[in-house]
Amino acid sequence: MSPKVQRTKAAYEQIYEDLRDKIANDDLAVGDKVPSARQLADDWDVQPNTAMKALTVLRREGLTETILGKGTFVRDQQAHRTAQDRLRSIRSSGRIYPDNEYARILETELVPAPEPVAVALGLETGSPVIRRLRVTINRESETPVSVSTSWFNGSLATTSPDLLVAERLPEGTPAYIERTTNRRITAGRDQSAASAAAERDAELLQVEVGSPIKRGRNWLTDAEGDVVEYGESVSVADRWSTYSYEIHSETED
Template identity: 40%
Template sequence: MPEIERPAPAYQQVVTHLREQIDSGALAPGDPLPSATELARDWGVSRPTAQRAINTLAAEKLIETRPGQVARVKGSPKPLHRSGMDRAVATRKTGKIYGDTGEYARIVAAELTEAPADVAEVLGIEPGAQAIRRLRITFSRDDKPLSASTSWYDGALAERAPLLLVPERIVKGSWGYLEEVTGQRAVVGRDAIDVRLATEADALALGLTLPAAVKEASTILRTGDQVVIEYGVSVSGPGRVSVYDYEL
């Protein structure tokens, strides 16, 4: 049974819970939302508070409301662009990098290679030194390519973390696996997002027709003493929404 916690406002906690269910697919397009009366009873809040939560979801265009009818999850929502933060939180909560979203990845490359200058700088190794490169394509539950991402690691980890060089998925995520084998825990993440024109490689990976715009997100995960666990760059095509929830 869900319970209200402090300090977040009660209605916002209800919104967050329902939004997560919609994002994960637990509530699919067309599914009915609990009524304000049902939410008030289940959460132990007033009916106006429950109605405010419903109104908030409607304002965010996640649900459709019509007078005299039950609210329903909005059909054909734009897929979300999931940042490094999203993946990290999913791994912490569920032990799976994709949680229950229905998304999945195919690893198309896993190799030792010379580190480009920008990668070397982030990883704190010499340019041209060996680095581990993992390239994956992420697909939606209906098998559409959503993003192409490349993760980089210090090549010195190859012996201690041999699965990084195997072109197969690591269910807990690469950095979750690294935490397990090295004992180094990622506690700080930084995402930087930009927009640029797609390259031919982007178009091939994501099924785009050029010219097209893509969103490029770079993620750096560090330990408490600033050791870089993973440096990743993800590219996604148009039509994906980036959503960030935060407290002020």
């Protein structure tokens, strides 16, 4: 079935987001040819210049490259996947990671909440919390590309006990919590900053102490505004994070 343009946002942006998600999920893998502007225009029932605009955005973000006389192809790139990316991916395709990466759960435990974690989850310092440490690994090089720690209210140990099992949850932790608690995750917030690898970061990422890294934090909240998951992550250098947004001009009365 051909996709349909929704009138809630610009048509070119919807086409771009659809292609971007397919690239992120490896439905369009490195080296694959991207549909032409004419094909996209036919599929989406839009003007060719609208489809071309979507292709231009992909190229500007480094996701694709155009080879004269041959077409547009998915570029080989290093992309840093945020919590938002993983949540979008699991809901759109049922997969969390692209084909060239996989995750390994290193540690799970029920521990007293350190002060920063307690503040992030809206708990008292020392309250029981679940901690899950995972590393994401590149399949080709078998080297770590990111390490993340997820923190949850300790009460989930009863309703969602698999959070304390040191194995991957194929559906992802957000979907697992939604299924076991009937809570719906409705919003998220990500932060990131350039940083230098501390000793523990360097050990897990297999880099030198002091190497440049990207440090991130994220919050996932439910419909009541309560934090369901708080995450902290570090990733190696030269992995791009991509954000898209709309700009609306305000009209004066």
